[in-house]
Amino acid sequence: MVYAHGNFVAIDDMDIAPILTSIDARNAFADYKNIPIDSIVNFQSELLIREFSYGNSDSSSIPKLVYKVTIDAECIVNNEIGYIDANSGKVLATIPRMTGISYVGTFSTRYSGTQTAKTMLGSGKYRLEDDSRAAPIHTKNLNNSTNITNAAEIYDYNNIWTSSEHSPNNIDMGLDVHWALQEIYDYFYDNYEISSFNDNSFDINAFIRWGNDPDDRDNAKWDPTYNRLLFGEGYTYLNPIASLDAVAHEYGHGISDMQADIPYDDVPSAAIQEGLSDIWSVILENAIEPVNIWQIGDQVVKSGSCMRNNANPTDALAKYQLSVTYGSPSFNNTTSQYIKSGVFSYWFYLLVNGGSGTNEIGDSYSVYGIGMDEAEEFITNSIYDEYLDNLSSFSDFKSAFSNAAMVYYGDSSFIKNQVDMAFYAVGLSTEPNPLNYDITGANLLCTSSNETYTLNGDVPSNATVNWTSSSNINIISSSNTSAICSGNGYGSSWLRATVTINGNSFSVTNYDIGVGPPSILDVTSTNNLSYDYISDSYKILAGSGDYKYEGKLVVDEYYGLATNYHWAKVLGSTLIPINWSASYNTVYVYTKAADRILMLSCTASNACGSYTKNYSFFTGDASPFFALYPNPASNTVEIEVIGLTNSVNNNNEYEVELIDNTMQIRKKIKMKSNKTTINISGLKKGIYFVLLKSGH
Incomplete structure (x- = not known):
C-alpha cells in the first residue's frame, strides 16, 4: 500500500x-422496530466492522463487529436500516431508508408479450406501483369511471401477473401501461438523466379503463389540470388503448404540457402537440421495443x-389521412388537429429517413x-433545452x-441543412x-508517389463515402473524409466521392x-503560317512588319498537364x-531572307516528367519539302523530294544527313534524283532527325 485515505482506527484483539x-x-432489528416477523418478505444483511461514537466527544469511538440489516416488509414502521451488534444483538445505530420496497414482477402484457416491471407489496398483495425511481409510478383502475376518487389498486398475489388472471375486464391493459411507463422513464433517465415529464421527478400517475361513454372509452388522454394519464379500454373503434406507442404518445403530451408549456387551446397548438406526441411515440417505441414504429395505434385498432401512418400519410386503411404540406x-380544408x-410527424419521418418528391404546393x-x-x-x-x-x-x-x-451543429452543418430541407419539404420553409462539399488535393498525380485528397x-x-476515379488513378485507401491515390499512366483524370446516408446518395x-x-503537344493557333501536310512543317508567310517573313505558333499540352514550356533550336540555316x-x-x-529553314524543339514539362516535339519552319522554296516513309x-527508309523549284531536275544535287538525338551525324548520302532509298539497318534504335540540304 502506498497510502490510504480515511480515518485510522486501531483494532486490538x-x-x-x-x-x-x-x-x-x-429478528433483533424487527423486534426493535416492531415489525411482525410474519410480514417480512425478505431481508438483506452484511457483516462488517463499523466505528461507533460514545460519550460526548466526536473523537471518542470504538469499532464493533455488526450486521447491517435491511428488512423487506410492507409495514409503516419499516423506514430504517439497522446496525446490530453481531455478538450481543443490540441495535447500535439506524439510518433512514430512502425509498420504499419494490419487487420485480413478471407481466403477461396484452400487446408486448412477457415483460418484467417493478411493483410494491401491501397486505400480502402486489400492486402496480413503484417508488424505486426518483419519480414514483402508479397505475390504477377507474372501472369505466371518470371519478378519480373511485380508482382502485390493481393487485396480484404472487407477482406473476398472468393473462388468465388479468385479461377479464381488460385489467391486463394495466400491465402494459405500468411496464411501458417504467421503460419510458428509464429511457429518458439512462440516456439524458431526465426524470419524469419536466425533469423534476414529478409523480407519474396513470389510470386505465377511463370513461363511461363510448367516446371516452375509445380515447386516451393527458389531463393537463391534474397532470395524469388516462387510458380508455376501447369501445366502438379501438381495443384497450395500452400499447407501447399509445402510452408513449400520451406521455409526450405530458412533456409538451409540463416541460414546454405548449398549449392545447386551438387547432394550431393542438396540432403541434399531436405531432410532437406522434414523434415521441416513434422515438420511444423504436428505443424500447420497435414494431411498426411509424404506424400509431396499429395494435389497438379494431x-x-x-x-395514423407517418411513413405513408395518405394510407387509406388508417383512420386519419394526414396532410403533410402546410398551406x-x-x-x-380541414379543422382536424390530427390531420394537420x-x-x-412527416417532417420528422423525412428528417430520420430522407426522401424526395414534389409536395402538394409544387415544391x-x-x-x-x-x-x-x-x-x-x-x-x-x-x-x-427549452427551444x-x-x-x-x-x-x-x-x-x-x-x-x-x-x-448545436452550426449554420453550415449537414444536420442543420437537413432540418431545414425537411421543413421545406412540408411547406414550412424556403x-x-x-x-x-468539395474535394481538395494535388492537381497533378505522378506514378511514383502518393497524394492524399x-x-x-x-x-x-452515419454516412458512408465511396471513392471512385477514372482508370488512370489508383485509389490505394480511403475513408469517409479522405482518399490516398497514385497515378497510373498519363492524361486527364477525375476523382469522385459519393456520399450515402440512409440509403440516399449524392455525388x-x-x-x-x-x-x-x-504526353501530347497540339498546335492551338497560328498567325501568318501555312501548314504543309506532306512535310509536316510551317511555311512562314510574308509579313507587314520589319521582316519580310513573320509568323507565330502557339502550342498546348493536350491534357493540360504542362506547367512549363522550353524552346530550343535543333537546326537551321546559318x-x-x-x-x-x-x-x-x-x-x-x-527573317528577311527567302529559302531558309528552321527546326525548333518544344519541351513541355511538369513535376512528373517532360515531353518534347519538333516544329519545322521554312521560307520561300527552302527544303523541308520531302516525304519520308515508312x-x-x-531496315530501309524512302525519301522523296516533292514539288520544289530547286529540284534535281534543275541540275541541283541534295545531301541527306541522319542525325541522332545527340546531334551527331550518323549517316550521309548524296541524292541524285527526286527519290532515293537509305539503308538504316546498321543504325541503333532511337530517334533520328533527317536533314535535306540542297546544292546551294
Missing part, C-alpha cells in the same frame, strides 16, 4: 467470528391499419435524412428546431442553400487531376537565319 447469525440479527388544399399534425425536394439516433437526440435536447417553450404556431415550431440545429464538408457520422463534383508527365523568340507556349519566327522504319 477483535474476534471477527460473530456469535449471532444473520437471522438472529434480523379495423384498418392504424390510427396545401388538404391542409387548408401530419406536417410535423420539389430531396432530403437525405440524419438517422434515428441523431434525430431522437436532437428532438430531446431541443425540447429539454420550444410556449410556441403555438407552425412557424414557431419551424423556427425553434431550426435555431436549435444552428446552435429551400435552404445546397450542401457545400480530402473531402471537405460536414459528413455525418460531390468531380475533382479534375492530371496524371503523369505531358546564313541569314530564321530568327526566333519564345514566351511560354508561344514561339515567334521572322516511319518508324527498321
